[in-house]
Amino acid sequence: MKHLKFQVCIILSILVILLSLTACTKEKKKDKIVVGMSRPLSGWMAQIGDSAFRPIYETFVSEVNAQGGIFVKEYNKKLPIELKIYDDKSDPGTMTRLTEKLILEDKVDFLWPACGTSFLFAQAPIANKYNYILLTAEGGATTIRDMLPSLPYLFISLSFSDWYQIPVLADLFAQKGVKSAYIITMADLFGIEYNGVSGIELPNKGINIIGVKSVPPDIKDLSTILKDAQATKADALLVLAYPDVVFLATKQCMELGYNPKAFLGGPGVNFGPYHMTFGPATEGVLGFTTANRKTSPEAKVLFDKLYTGKPEAINDWWGHILYWAGLEFWKQAIEKAGTLDQKKIRDIMATETFNTILGPTSFKGGLMAKESHPGEIGQWQKGIFEVVGGGKWPATKVTAPFVYPKPAWPKPAPAKPAPAKK
Amino acid sequence: MIVKILDIVIAGLLLGGLYALIAMGLSLQYGVARVLNISHGEFIMLGALATWFLFRFGVNPLVSLTICGPVTFIIGYLLYRTLFTRLRTSSASIGAYEGSSMLASFGLLFIIQNIALIAWGSEIKSYTYLAFPVNIGGALFGANRLVALAFAVFIGLVFYLFLVCTRLGKAIRAAAQDAATAGLMGVNINQVLALCFGFGALMAGFAGLLISICYPIQATMGLEYTIITIIVVVLGGLGSIPGSFIGGFILGLVGSIVTSLEPGLSLVAYYVIFMLLLLIRPTGILGK
Numbered sequence: 236m237k238h239l240k241f242q243v244c245i246i247l248s249i250l251v252i253l254l255s256l257t258a259c260t261k262e263k264k265k266d267k268i269v270v271g272m273s274r275p276l277s278g279w280m281a282q283i284g285d286s287a288f289r290p291i292y293e294t295f296v297s298e299v300n301a302q303g304g305i306f307v308k309e310y311n312k313k314l315p316i317e318l319k320i321y322d323d324k325s326d327p328g329t330m331t332r333l334t335e336k337l338i339l340e341d342k343v344d345f346l347w348p349a350c351g352t353s354f355l356f357a358q359a360p361i362a363n364k365y366n367y368i369l370l371t372a373e374g375g376a377t378t379i380r381d382m383l384p385s386l387p388y389l390f391i392s393l394s395f396s397d398w399y400q401i402p403v404l405a406d407l408f409a410q411k412g413v414k415s416a417y418i419i420t421m422a423d424l425f426g427i428e429y430n431g432v433s434g435i436e437l438p439n440k441g442i443n444i445i446g447v448k449s450v451p452p453d454i455k456d457l458s459t460i461l462k463d464a465q466a467t468k469a470d471a472l473l474v475l476a477y478p479d480v481v482f483l484a485t486k487q488c489m490e491l492g493y494n495p496k497a498f499l500g501g502p503g504v505n506f507g508p509y510h511m512t513f514g515p516a517t518e519g520v521l522g523f524t525t526a527n528r529k530t531s532p533e534a535k536v537l538f539d540k541l542y543t544g545k546p547e548a549i550n551d552w553w554g555h556i557l558y559w560a561g562l563e564f565w566k567q568a569i570e571k572a573g574t575l576d577q578k579k580i581r582d583i584m585a586t587e588t589f590n591t592i593l594g595p596t597s598f599k600g601g602l603m604a605k606e607s608h609p610g611e612i613g614q615w616q617k618g619i620f621e622v623v624g625g626g627k628w629p630a631t632k633v634t635a636p637f638v639y640p641k642p643a644w645p646k647p648a649p650a651k652p653a654p655a656k657k
Numbered sequence: 658m659i660v661k662i663l664d665i666v667i668a669g670l671l672l673g674g675l676y677a678l679i680a681m682g683l684s685l686q687y688g689v690a691r692v693l694n695i696s697h698g699e700f701i702m703l704g705a706l707a708t709w710f711l712f713r714f715g716v717n718p719l720v721s722l723t724i725c726g727p728v729t730f731i732i733g734y735l736l737y738r739t740l741f742t743r744l745r746t747s748s749a750s751i752g753a754y755e756g757s758s759m760l761a762s763f764g765l766l767f768i769i770q771n772i773a774l775i776a777w778g779s780e781i782k783s784y785t786y787l788a789f790p791v792n793i794g795g796a797l798f799g800a801n802r803l804v805a806l807a808f809a810v811f812i813g814l815v816f817y818l819f820l821v822c823t824r825l826g827k828a829i830r831a832a833a834q835d836a837a838t839a840g841l842m843g844v845n846i847n848q849v850l851a852l853c854f855g856f857g858a859l860m861a862g863f864a865g866l867l868i869s870i871c872y873p874i875q876a877t878m879g880l881e882y883t884i885i886t887i888i889v890v891v892l893g894g895l896g897s898i899p900g901s902f903i904g905g906f907i908l909g910l911v912g913s914i915v916t917s918l919e920p921g922l923s924l925v926a927y928y929v930i931f932m933l934l935l936l937i938r939p940t941g942i943l944g945k
Contacts (some may be wrong), residue, residue: 250687279772279877283778422921450920453881455872458668459917480783483871486783490799492790508780512873516785548780648790 244334273333278325283348308573377387377396383601392561396432403611409440409638417469421476429475471497478503507550517615519641524613529634560591673909674809680901684862688896689853698879699769704865733858773876782875805867821846894944
């Protein structure tokens with residue numbers, strides 16, 4: 236018996252020593268924060284991904300690592316960020332498999348988002364299932380918002396339809412006496428949502444929706460629909476669709492000589508390629524925005540850092556400042572938590588306010604507070620995507636008045652593209 | 658009412674003209690060279706992006722016809738002489754060759770697309786050319802689309818005359834009927850098949866150029882045109898170039914009519930036609 240007790244003690248001691256050694260070894264080995272992403276590096280969503288979140292995460296990581304990384308008290312040192320990115324080929328099924336791979340096989344420390352509303356819809360439950368914080372970038376939807384109470388690890392940074400774009404648009408229209416609108420919407424989650432919110436907000440402000448047409452994402456010809464819209468003599472034309480349909484609608488409106496008093500395009504108008512393509516024809520075109528260089532000195536510094544000396548193609552006047560603010564918020568949450576424990580960081584993100592590029596920023600119920608948004612509706616004026624509409628709170632910074640009616644399309648230009656503008 | 662009908666019909670013809678040109682190219686590649694070229698849409702994309710690229714330097718898109726077409730022809734010709742000829746000579750049967758060449762064209766699809774993504778990026782591109790309305794019987798149409806239709810019809814007719822009136826055209830038709838016998842009759846079959854594949858790529862390049870005049874373009878645009886082209890080729894009759902030409906216009910008209918009623922159903926209409934054809938008349942309109 237005595238002999239057995241002695242053996243048990245020896246074994247337990249060895250185990251304790253081994254465990255301590257393992258803990259020490261683990262602590263010494265943690266020398267980076269690995270962030271995993273499933274992104275559309277190819278396929279039809281690549282155009283959005285490359286313009287929207289990609290310039291932000293590349294610049295953010297580069298800047299953070301240049302400063303040594305994120306200080307994590309648990310390790311008593313700064314840990315640089317390492318990105319692990321897989322190409323989901325713009326396919327939601329592939330994205331979900333890659334997301335699980337990142338979590339279960341690669342065991343990344345953090346997850347950054349996939350691209351697009353329908354992709355986030357698929358990714359959010361996976362991240363939540365494994366208790367991974369998912370701070371979103373491109374995409375946002377009322378349908379995801381409705382799920383937020385059951386997705387405590389989801390944090391949405393981008394503004395969207397009723398958070399708070401379409402209500403602001405309706406206010407702008409009402410102020411200028413817009414009485415009617417024709418809506419072309421895309422037959423997917425994005426289009427359904429924006430059309431639904433427009434169907435509530437516009438009539439609330441006395442704007443009659445006199446036509447709605449739903450189009451597939453790869454429609455080749457909008458001319459019959461645009462002629463239908465033209466025949467209704469609606470004051471405003473809303474093209475609530477993705478860039479390829481918005482570009483097509485703009486092009487065909489010019490070809491048909493159809494010049495509504497207000498023309499609003501969905502995602503696409505806010506991107507640099509839109510101005511690169513249409514140049515002076517963008518004058519007066521409305522879209523979704525958050526800020527520009529005139530919003531604040533900090534915003535100017537950010538946009539200069541992101542855009543100066545680079546092609547206009549990477550400009551995004553809607554999402555970039557929001558994604559950047561989200562990443563700044565995430566970094567500060569980690570620093571405050573002092574650990575890479577997802578739950579602790581999550582609890583901080585859900586309750587705290589941090590200073591970011593937008594000023595005091597917080598997440599309410601998983602949504603970046605709309606009171607942090609400097610703007611919602613933009614309008615191209617003399618080559619600048621001005622903020623013409625925002626919510627009624629202190630953070631709002633309108634940079635130019637809303638021009639209504641929209642100027643007529645310019646006469647056909649000679650065979651040279653418009654010069655790129657910063 | 659008449660204006661509305663004119664609207665729909667002419668819009669259908671405008672779109673159909675482009676489909677017809679694209680389908681003639683694939684019909685040539687499959688009907689004669691026996692390659693169901695899944696990367697056909699990527700040649701369209703190359704023609705479109707090359708035109709956009711040249712436009713940035715002030716080259717008129719119609720002048721680019723003299724550049725984009727020959728370049729895509731050369732690429733197609735060389736691909737056939739190297740890749741597909743090797744597959745043809747090493748395959749045990751025509752069926753095995755068709756299978757392996759289709760798989761090879763799948764690979765080409767990704768190679769060409771990714772080269773384009775690296776070279777030109779993924780963002781949407783467009784330019785404005787002849788972007789003003791023209792009034793036809795009270796209905797308005799973009800001048801650029803009318804010009805694209807005119808060139809599509811002109812190119813199609815020229816090519817048809819080439820097939821009918823020239824010695825090389827006769828050789829191509831002979832090869833389409835029976836490649837082995839044509840070879841025995843003195844036709845240089847390797848050269849003719851490679852030329853056919855090249856001409857198919859040429860048609861695709863021309864179509865891409867005309868598409869770029871009318872629509873926004875991007876490096877990932879090819880596959881959707883390939884799918885539509887396959888439907889048109891089946892509609893017109895496999896291997897029938899006149900059938901493909903007519904089939905393109907029919908599909909364009911169908912698309913225009915359905916879009917005017919319910920835009921969301923335009924693609925559905927194409928696929929319904931495809932399935933009905935396969936069930937009822939798999940040889941197509943003019944196929945054998």
